Amino acid sequence: xxxxxxxxxxxxxxxxxxxxxxxxxxxxxxxxSRRTLTLGVQNSNECICLPFKVILGNFIEALKMGAxxxxxxxxxxxxxxxxxDLVQKVILEDMGLRFRWLTIPPRLxxxxxxxxxxxxxxxxxxxxxxxxxxxxxGLRMGWKKMMxxxxxxxxxxxxxxxxxxxxxxxxxxxxxxxxxxxxxxLRTLHEALERGKALLQETEQDFTxxxxxxxxxxxxxxxxxxxxxxxxxxxxxxxxxEVTRTSWFSTHILRSLRKNKADQNSERIRFxxxxxxxxxxxxxxxxxxxxxxxxxxxxxxxxxxVHLMPFACMPETTASGILTRVGKDWDIPIxxxxxxxxxxxxxxxxxxxxxxxxxxxxxxxx
Amino acid sequence: xxxxxxxxxPRALMFYRYFPLWKVFFEELxxxxxxxxxxxxxxxxxxxxxSCLPMKLLITHSMDLKEKVNYLFVPRLVSLHRHxxxxxxxxxxxxxxxxxxxxxxxxxxxxxxNRTKEDSMSRSFLxxxxxxxxxxxxxxxxxxxxxQFFLNFQKGWEKRINGFTSKQLFQIDVPxxxxxxxxxxxxxxxxHPYNLYDTDVNKDILSFARSLGMRIITPEGLSxxxxxxxxxxxxxxxxxxxxxxxxxxxxxxxxxxxxxxxFLTSFKCGIDALLQEFIRRRLKVRGGASIPFLVLTLDEHSxxxxxxxxxxxxxxxxxxxxxxxxxxxxxxxxxx
Numbered sequence: 147x148x149x150x151x152x153x154x155x156x157x158x159x160x161x162x163x164x165x166x167x168x169x170x171x172x173x174x175x176x177x178x179s180r181r182t183l184t185l186g187v188q189n190s191n192e193c194i195c196l197p198f199k200v201i202l203g204n205f206i207e208a209l210k211m212g213a214x215x216x217x218x219x220x221x222x223x224x225x226x227x228x229x230x231d232l233v234q235k236v237i238l239e240d241m242g243l244r245f246r247w248l249t250i251p252p253r254l255x256x257x258x259x260x261x262x263x264x265x266x267x268x269x270x271x272x273x274x275x276x277x278x279x280x281x282x283x284g285l286r287m288g289w290k291k292m293m294x295x296x297x298x299x300x301x302x303x304x305x306x307x308x309x310x311x312x313x314x315x316x317x318x319x320x321x322x323x324x325x326x327x328x329x330x331x332l333r334t335l336h337e338a339l340e341r342g343k344a345l346l347q348e349t350e351q352d353f354t355x356x357x358x359x360x361x362x363x364x365x366x367x368x369x370x371x372x373x374x375x376x377x378x379x380x381x382x383x384x385x386x387x388e389v390t391r392t393s394w395f396s397t398h399i400l401r402s403l404r405k406n407k408a409d410q411n412s413e414r415i416r417f418x419x420x421x422x423x424x425x426x427x428x429x430x431x432x433x434x435x436x437x438x439x440x441x442x443x444x445x446x447x448x449x450x451x452v453h454l455m456p457f458a459c460m461p462e463t464t465a466s467g468i469l470t471r472v473g474k475d476w477d478i479p480i481x482x483x484x485x486x487x488x489x490x491x492x493x494x495x496x497x498x499x500x501x502x503x504x505x506x507x508x509x510x511x512x
Numbered sequence: 513x514x515x516x517x518x519x520x521x522p523r524a525l526m527f528y529r530y531f532p533l534w535k536v537f538f539e540e541l542x543x544x545x546x547x548x549x550x551x552x553x554x555x556x557x558x559x560x561x562x563s564c565l566p567m568k569l570l571i572t573h574s575m576d577l578k579e580k581v582n583y584l585f586v587p588r589l590v591s592l593h594r595h596x597x598x599x600x601x602x603x604x605x606x607x608x609x610x611x612x613x614x615x616x617x618x619x620x621x622x623x624x625x626n627r628t629k630e631d632s633m634s635r636s637f638l639x640x641x642x643x644x645x646x647x648x649x650x651x652x653x654x655x656x657x658x659x660q661f662f663l664n665f666q667k668g669w670e671k672r673i674n675g676f677t678s679k680q681l682f683q684i685d686v687p688x689x690x691x692x693x694x695x696x697x698x699x700x701x702x703x704h705p706y707n708l709y710d711t712d713v714n715k716d717i718l719s720f721a722r723s724l725g726m727r728i729i730t731p732e733g734l735s736x737x738x739x740x741x742x743x744x745x746x747x748x749x750x751x752x753x754x755x756x757x758x759x760x761x762x763x764x765x766x767x768x769x770x771x772x773x774x775f776l777t778s779f780k781c782g783i784d785a786l787l788q789e790f791i792r793r794r795l796k797v798r799g800g801a802s803i804p805f806l807v808l809t810l811d812e813h814s815x816x817x818x819x820x821x822x823x824x825x826x827x828x829x830x831x832x833x834x835x836x837x838x839x840x841x842x843x844x845x846x847x848x
Binding site: 190191192193194195198222223224225226228229231232233235236237239240249424425426427428429430431433458459460461463464466467468471484 | 560561562563588590597599600601603604606607608611621623746747748750751752779780781782783784785786787788789790793794796797
């Protein structure tokens, strides 16, 4: 048995840690590349959203490398993500690939357990007691690593706009992240995190700069994965903007576990409340939050908002329509980037440069 | 009864299923119902958001009505079935219309969510009637009458669709004419109601199909059971009611009983894009009856000529298949 999982930002570090610690054989799909995307595009149709294509590409590559068990997070209505597994299974089957599929249900319902029961029974045979006993420890390890990654990424976001040598922070972040990835025990992980933090803080910085403040909002997959959004976060940072986002892997896990209501969720509730002036109902996914966050950020004095969505994403299409009006009403520039498989890295760079320049002009005029 | 005012219903989206119900309801309450005109030859589409064509048409039709009526009726359709939901875009539709019309008109946008309560539909209409100044009793009576009328209307649907031109489909008062002649081909047309019956979306393909000698069959004629039996064994439930209906009826028709199946879809429709891939792959994996299957993707740029060419070719295929006593191709033919 060889387990595999899709890429999503630094999620592979989380999954890898779980599998490694509990001794389950695994294969990390190759880093999302042009080839991944091409494989995904060839085997789906044009109006399916980009995350579908990338995840499909990840799976195809991993299966060809010898993986045989796919673990995929599930989701509920109304977004299409909830039916990815149904369609991807048929596509992989049609391609003649052999695999087993395990969906982690977003909420534990009877239906979810029933549908997964057969597959889990099969898997149990191959797992030893050692694997099962170590699994909780693996989860803890994975979670700690996840939090460590997020701490480092958040730190990098504040350092990037002040770096003297462009690209330095990114280099150091990469090194720090791989340090976290390689840690085997909780103690070495802690050391790796501290080392990573120090490494980032040592970046030569120009503290006289007053960076622009930009919030990234939108569909979670495009916000979280730098391969999908072509490094919007890094690009904005290197153009001299301090970037914030509220979509993190841990946010969504905690949300679906309905934990931590006071902390992370209160922010989400605040965004949701703010969106009510424009949207009278929960449209689903991140739609309301994108709108709400844009409003709240404008009140907080942010300079601009970048809204990311995959082409033909159902909830975010509604959001993008409303956001044009929000931008006018609240006097905050909003740039919507619609992402698909096209080679648009250059175009995004130009758009972001123009956007940042415009924000700087706006700041000077005020 | 004295006329209280005018209510505008945009000729878009679920208009193409529920219009009879809506019309009778408002007329019972003493309001006049005004329906927007089609796009016409000029075809001036208003782009408010970058959505699918049916959604753009909703905005366009609402803009057309906004000066002519007292209220605009754009219900917030969250769910129309016990366990299934509508497309997420429908949830924001009234808000989008409100922004597009700059809040210059009051919108009747009560939520219909059958997941929470079985009778959410009648509750929502009661709320609407209250907003229009009617009391509970009047509202209830009007809804019952409307519902009764709607059920009767749906029974005559297949006759209606084969007797009328697409433009006349929702002319409620006109009696249904008898079919002029026997049509040799039985063809199922599947898709969202607003793709099937909106001539601005499909360039009146149904009338053309009839002129080619096709008898049209639509999913409306299938019972819930027939649809359920096709989708109940899937590894995951399709939670959109329209998607469920489409997949269920496609599998039903593709398993026999018709000469061909046409699937009409809008470009950028998220539900159709995903399910279309599912249907195509599943047919390939599972095999099955060899019934010709045509997928037509529509948007505001599709020309009538393109569609007619495809349909004519499809007709030839169906006729060939009919002639051959033992079809050699065991795999279903697909044209994309």
